[in-house]
Amino acid sequence: MAVASRALAAIFGGYGLAVAATLLLSQILPMARSEAVVTASMLGFVVYAAAVCWAFAAHSGRQAWLGLLLPALLMAGLAWWLKGAAS
Structure with missing residues (x-):
């Protein structure tokens, strides 16, 4: 059961973390919008592997899940807040 939980955390929690990191990075990287999105997308693969x-x-x-979900929620919230502030 522990291995299954870690595998699910790696697959789904890792995906969530990678998406949140990509969203945040695409907004804060100091370059042209198109370049920021491409760079953030490539860095998302590194985040997912990590x-x-x-x-x-x-x-x-439990530590695996918390270590992935808490940063993902923090980054997604910050990305959402920055998106609202930019509008």
Whole structure:
């Protein structure tokens, strides 16, 4: 059960973290909008790989989930706030 929880955290939590990081980076990178989106998308792959490593390196399944979901929620919230502030 612990391995299944970590695998799900790696797959779904890692995806959520990568998407949130991509959203945030595409808004804060100091370059042209199109270049920022492409750069953020490429960095999203690195974030996803690091998230998968984190999910299996964490001491417990709960720590794996929290270590992925909390930063993802923080980054998604910040990206949403920045999007609203830019409008």
